[in-house]
Amino acid sequence: MPLQSSFAPAGITAVNFVIASVQVDEVTGKVEIEWPTSSAQNMAQLSLEQGSLSDEVFAQGKTQKVYTLTFRGQKMVAKQFFNVGEGPDTVDMNTNKDELEKEAICLAQTGYFYKCFLELAEERAVDMGDGNFLLALEVIESGANPSSASGLTSYELQDQELSAEYAAVAWLLEPRRQKQFKKWTGTCEHPSYNNNMVGNILTCFAHFVDLHSKKSVVLADIQTSVVGSKHVLFDMMFHTKNGKSGAGDHGQDGIDNYVKVHHCVDRCETMRFEAPEPEKISVKDSDSEDSEE
């Protein structure tokens, strides 16, 4: 058992994190992620910051497990993938890191889209909580134990060490929200909200993303939770042309489906958004009754 550098109460593990840099190009919306471990020569060059991570799961979705975390004096959560479609607890460290990276890109790009949207819209009832997530690595010194939350053993880490000195496990850190949230759209369901102001803004925002991305990105699984007086978007999901933005991305089919089912609300018309038009309509679709406008 290696010497512990600090003590934490039962059920909580002291964890050393390093934070990745996530940069969004303000013009193109392109996201660049730089992991500190790719430039550090050794562990001493990493800017480690300690957090207190719970051992027990706080919340669990279909793909991710969420643990409470205190970090930088804030109440936060740390998220990790445990299922990306091949059954529970089958996600290896590299897949987890790749999927978290994709999620961070979605979050950062949604922030970019929303900033562009706000330049056109007056309404401020919905917020992205700008830059409210951190892409992090739990750094585990060679021979030390990973956090219980990571679900890994030091034996499993041996093959994954980045250097002779340490191994690293990826996490996405976010502010802790109320467990209550509102789900506005699904993966393939894109209802329009006429009588609810937040829903109405989000219906219009989704249309804006379709236009602003030149029909290459569709927002899906839109969810908000209340933070103070704002409704904050979280856990974004995209449909993109190449279908590789993350779990649930249906590619061009997901985009075509949105274009087919989106019904403009007044707000879309006020902002002079043209109704989305499918690039290619198959004969079968254009002949069916429900596609008649």
Ligand SMILES: [Zn+2]
């Ligand atoms: Zn619309």
